[in-house]
Amino acid sequence: xxxxxxxxxxxxxxxxxxxxxxxxxxxxxxxxxxxxxxxxxxxxxxxxxxxxxxxxxxxxxxxxxxxxxxxxxxxxxxxxxxxxxxxxxxxxxxxxxxxxxxxxxxxxxxxxxxxxxxxxxxxxxxxxxxxxxxxxx
Numbered sequence: 118x119x120x121x122x123x124x125x126x127x128x129x130x131x132x133x134x135x136x137x138x139x140x141x142x143x144x145x146x147x148x149x150x151x152x153x154x155x156x157x158x159x160x161x162x163x164x165x166x167x168x169x170x171x172x173x174x175x176x177x178x179x180x181x182x183x184x185x186x187x188x189x190x191x192x193x194x195x196x197x198x199x200x201x202x203x204x205x206x207x208x209x210x211x212x213x214x215x216x217x218x219x220x221x222x223x224x225x226x227x228x229x230x231x232x233x234x235x236x237x238x239x240x241x242x243x244x245x246x247x248x249x250x251x252x253x254x
Contacts, residue, residue, distance in 0.1 A: 119234070121171030125164050129172055129188075134162070139191040144241045148186060148195070151245060152176050156252050157192040158183065183251055192197035192236050195244050203250045214241035 122129060122137055131149070135142040149160055160174035165185060173187035184197035204219050211219065213234060222229030235241055242251075 119192050121169075121190075122188045123168060123170070123171045128162065128164075131160075131162065131174070133165050134172065134174070134188045135178050137188045137190060137253075138193050141143055141192045141236055144235050144237065145186060145193045148193075148235070148241065148244055148248075149174060152183070152248065156183065156248075160186075170207070184248060189234070195233045195235060195247075196230065197247060197251055198230045198254070199227060199231075199247065199251060201254060203228065207246050207250055210246055211243050215247075217241065 122134065129137070129209050134169065135146050138145045152158060156176070156178070158176050158178055160176050162172065163175045163185075164170075164172050165175060171186045171187055175185045176183040182198075187194045187196065194233055204222070208216060208219060218231050218233050222231045231247075233240060233244055233247070
């Protein structure tokens with residue numbers, strides 16, 4: 118369940134990535150559209166972090182990574198880093214599931230990395246709230 122696109126030799130199109138996400142595909146497409154429209158940044162299809170992460174779309178502003186959206190069968194995972202202050206600012210507005218993800222973040226400097234799996238509307242809204250903070254900072 119939630120297998121990633123791991124065939125490094127076959128670069129997918131965005132349409133193939135959306136289809137791979139199954140029922141979460143429309144949410145993947147909407148989050149890409151949110152980033153490209155709201156933040157006016159284009160995504161780049163990449164196989165960035167080794168064989169276990171797989172294909173995803175990375176969004177950068179200049180050299181600064183905003184997030185990477187990794188395709189999974191039936192879902193997708195958003196990876197991003199925020200400061201502790203940014204997490205604290207939005208924490209009470211997140212769903213209980215997203216709060217657990219934030220609580221379990223991988224520490225890095227003054228903040229940490231999260232991997233938020235998006236399966237539907239609730240996680241999509243959580244992702245947008247977190248991304249809005251990232252885009253402001």
